């Protein structure tokens with residue numbers, strides 16, 4: 001977080017001017033996080049932003065001159081990246097079920113790299129590129145046979161729809177290499193996400209280094225690019241500690257140096273692919289208390305946006321046991337230390353799973369108060385069932401240098 005950063009003035013202004021529920025993204029925070037990433041990892045890595053984590057076109061536009069690459073995972077994300085003015089050559093395209101109707105426009109437009117996840121996809125892309133009379137640069141996504149413990153979600157190390165299993169690479173990759181309209185320029189691994197353990201992240205990259213090294217030797221490939229799926233996590237819940245990037249670089253830096261020193265990797269660009277680490281802490285989800293109910297000893301604040309607008313904070317986006325996100329009552333002027341009490345926080349839906357918090361200690365919430373849920377800059381509105389029960393769709397606001405801009409993708413009117 002940016003030192004001395006107090007979001008409440010901007011959150012209040014955003015809610016007053018543009019309404020709630022809303023997502024408010026602070027570019028100063030993204031800037032600071034990007035600077036920290038660059039400072040820690042610049043000796044090795046360029047940075048690629050995973051559009052799935054926040055595909056807002058205004059945000060993608062803001063990133064255009066600050067980040068190196070974008071990774072998209074659908075034809076829709078390709079269109080959003082185009083809308084944001086990204087050059088096609090700086091875009092890679094992942095995803096386990098790419099269709100002909102999304103591959104063709106991307107290849108025709110001069111997509112930087114297609115990330116091949118199966119032989120079926122390679123054959124299809126090769127046919128399309130042949131019809132278009134071009135040769136498409138590709139990265140092959142490999143699914144390692146092991147992911148260390150400590151990742152919130154795991155995309156390999158067990159049966160997985162993602163990428164080519166490392167056990168099958170020896171058979172599949174020469175076949176792809178022989179396809180005349182594809183050119184293998186490197187490899188890609190994204191095997192785990194949301195990890196707060198520096199040792200697990202280092203161990204995972206150790207697996208990547210070994211896998212990349214062995215496959216490049218087998219294929220006699222001097223790759224232009226190797227993509228390391230970062231797995232860098234962020235704290236969502238009270239008591240979680242942010243990652244110390246120096247702990248990761250202290251542990252794995254020497255091995256990255258040794259890897260880079262191998263002649264076939266001398267000219268390779270290593271890329272760190274990530275989403276939430278950069279943007280999640282820069283965003284707040286703001287919801288307004290519509291009604292307060294005292295029910296059988298529990299004070300319940302019922303808000304205008306809940307699960308429908310922020311599925312992740314309701315614990316229904318891949319969390320096994322629901323835990324409260326960090327949240328605070330928005331206040332511009334407050335008593336120094338207002339008395340706190342426990343609240344349950346629920347949303348506007350007619351279902352008991354529409355809950356943003358249980359037993360949350362907050363200054364007493366009243367009708368009209370604003371509540372800000374932290375870590376909301378990634379997997380927000382586009383990862384939520386925003387049409388369920390037809391409540392107003394969430395607003396999105398970008399705050400840059402104190403200026404607020406309505407960048408809503410979905411308006412309720």
Ligand SMILES: Cc1ncc(COP(=O)(O)O)c(C=O)c1O
Nearest residue numbers: 050053094190193194274275276
């Ligand atoms: C291929 C790929 N790249 C990047 C990401 C971004 O992950 P995160 O937002 O955790 O950094 C994901 C997440 O699922 C992914 O599957």
